[in-house]
Amino acid sequence: xxxxxxxxxxxxxxxxxxxxxxxxxxxxxxxxxxxxxxxxxxxxxxxxxxxxxxxxxxxxxxxxxxxxxxxxxxxxxxxxxxxxxxxxxxxxxxxxxxxxxxxxxxxxxxxxxxxxxxxxxxxxxxxxxxxxxxxxxxxxxxxxxxxxxxxxxxxxxxxxxxxxxxxxxxxxxxxxxxxxxxxxxxxxxxxxxxxxxxxxxxxxxxxxxxxxxxxxxxxxxxxxxxx
Ligand SMILES: *Cc1c(COP(=O)(O)O)cnc(C)c1O
Numbered sequence: 659x660x661x662x663x664x665x666x667x668x669x670x671x672x673x674x675x676x677x678x679x680x681x682x683x684x685x686x687x688x689x690x691x692x693x694x695x696x697x698x699x700x701x702x703x704x705x706x707x708x709x710x711x712x713x714x715x716x717x718x719x720x721x722x723x724x725x726x727x728x729x730x731x732x733x734x735x736x737x738x739x740x741x742x743x744x745x746x747x748x749x750x751x752x753x754x755x756x757x758x759x760x761x762x763x764x765x766x767x768x769x770x771x772x773x774x775x776x777x778x779x780x781x782x783x784x785x786x787x788x789x790x791x792x793x794x795x796x797x798x799x800x801x802x803x804x805x806x807x808x809x810x811x812x813x814x815x816x817x818x819x820x821x822x823x824x825x826x827x828x829x830x831x832x833x834x835x836x837x838x839x840x841x842x843x844x845x846x847x848x849x850x851x852x853x854x855x856x857x858x859x860x861x862x863x864x865x866x867x868x869x870x871x872x873x874x875x876x877x878x879x880x881x882x883x884x885x
Contacts, residue, residue: 688733692885702882706730711732711733717750738753747768753779765777766812781802781818785838804849817853860875
């Protein structure tokens with residue numbers, strides 16, 4: 659089932675890529691595996707480009723197992739609590755959810771203390787302005803990026819991550835994802851940083867996200883079923 663589900667999603671990705679005149683290798687598929695078992699992850703991994711987990715502890719449990727797939731990157735996509743950052747850099751290849759200066763500074767300190775290599779992150783942006791949502795408000799993203807570029811030499815921003823509103827029509831989804839893309843373009847122009855990655859689109863809206871420039875779609879339910 660999992661393999662077939664991924665095949666269907668790959669076909670949909672291909673279609674959206676074509677519609678938008680993009681190239682297929684510009685869009686990669688993350689399997690979002692929160693609450694799903696290691697067996698399911700192992701079954702899906704050969705057909706995925708990334709694994710995404712929302713909780714440090716859950717990911718640690720799964721990835722600590724010797725059978726866990728290690729040949730594709732694991733991304734942290736859940737809210738990044740500051741006291742879990744130290745653990746997170748040991749488990750994940752990239753944190754997609756840095757959304758405040760304190761978290762960036764903590765990450766910098768953790769890495770400096772370990773004499774670790776630079777660590778890639780995405781800035782999570784709350785484009786829709788919902789109060790319930792994580793992510794930095796769009797208007798503050800430049801400030802956070804500049805802070806990181808200036809003060810956090812080991813923290814390497816390589817993209818933006820965002821989520822659309824859960825209940826939104828197609829028009830609004832297009833607008834949300836386009837706003838994230840344009841924010842990325844503006845930030846690159848203003849700061850000179852390179853932010854090639856746009857992590858956006860989930861089971862319900864990944865096709866629209868691709869049309870608006872997504873480079874990583876994060877799909878859970880359509881691969882693994884209801885959590
Ligand atoms: C759970 C989750 C997803 C996947 O959502 P689905 O609707 O199950 O595809 C994607 N991104 C984040 C940040 C999530 O928490």
